Amino acid sequence: MQDLFTSFSLQVNNRVYIKNPESSALGRKIVESSINLIDEVGFEAFTFRKLGLEIHSNEASIYRYFESKYKLLLYLTSWYWSWMEYRIAFGLANIPAPEERLEKAIKLLTENIELDGSFEHINEYKLNKIVIAESSKSYMTKEVDQNNKEGFFAGYKQLVGRVSDIILEINPTYKYPHMLISTLIEGAHHQRFFAQHLPRLTDAVNGEDAIIEFSKEATFKAIGAKWPSK
Amino acid sequence: MQDLFTSFSLQVNNRVYIKNPESSALGRKIVESSINLIDEVGFEAFTFRKLGLEIHSNEASIYRYFESKYKLLLYLTSWYWSWMEYRIAFGLANIPAPEERLEKAIKLLTENIELDGSFEHINEYKLNKIVIAESSKSYMTKEVDQNNKEGFFAGYKQLVGRVSDIILEINPTYKYPHMLISTLIEGAHHQRFFAQHLPRLTDAVNGEDAIIEFSKEATFKAIGAKWPSK
């Protein structure tokens, strides 16, 4: 899988950038360092000026790739969801039983992400932390409808749709597959944040990943099915 | 209930403000107009300068009540959770069956909020919209641990704890009551936002409030109980 990915780049809506950052060394450096910097200082304190200093380049040069730091955040989150969909597509290939596919999808969606090194300039571990802590800032804005019209959330919606389809395979009468999956994804992200910063909002259980277990259990019970590994 | 509230003010951690806005006409005006203005322009575009113009007062005067717009947001969200806990305390009083109490609590936590006029200077309808769209910006910050230490999220944690206790009354062996409730609250908020702006992430069902139904169903199934109104 490593080799499959190395000469492979994920698709991101081309309206989130002015110039494709994948197309040049500087562009990749911008993406790579923005992940480090946002992870380090948080999105509010992150500026193109600081990023320019960090990569020994120029603020104005960064603006030739991204219109604003919000667009850069949209780029990062879109990339993430596109990556997640590939992980799921590969992970579920050749699993015939929809219950098993669903269980695997839930695991992939809710597990802790580790650095996997498939993409040289993207640190998936840090990107996951950014998506958890900052991604709501990319859609909880006054521009959400405009951005939605331009297709900036297409990847996320497609991912939710795909996993919902598995639910409908298992239980075609379940009424809320999209709600369930989007709640699950956002919920697991929130729980990872809470576990670190507001533990009273979670329930840590030793010796297991409580967030994955909770997610699986809640999902399968909601649709009235048994999950394979139980 | 209206009369119970009129001479009644909700408790907010006194470290989120410099001077208690409940203590003066200007303070109440600041709170009232900040709700209108944040609802109108969004939290990013909201500034104390604009708020000063709006209320024909002075930027510097507002800074005498709140250290920053983030603290003001913390004030608003703390007030909201404190209000929600009162709604639940009143709403569940005299209901002996824990299943019924849980069902009522879920309804109160996830329903659409309407203006109820119990507090002259607070528009609960708009405040609910603000909490849905902006509250994550009050804790998804680099200062979260510091803020947590100072007790800024105590109201929210207490609310989650209280509802979790009802779950444990119904099913003392359920392992994830806090996760379930915090996921439920955040999830329902997200769903209300998605329903308006990103409907492909939800499932609208005619003639019912799908978000409340989904929340009840998922919660009771997760803990292995039947909900009374079913």
Place this chain on the structure above:
DNA sequence: GCAAATATAATAGTAATACTATCATAAATG
């Protein structure tokens, strides 16, 4: 191998933001 196109760097500039400081005036209180 060189001209022309293109990308990047360096610098400067602007309006707005998120404050702080100072001083004057108005309102409340003892």
Place this chain on the structure above:
DNA sequence: CATTTATGATAGTATTACTATTATATTTGC
């Protein structure tokens, strides 16, 4: 009625989120 306290008016600072201009590399097409 004097004094404390709250508010208003104004100004000032560092930073942000850009845009514009010009100079210098780097790439490419012939």
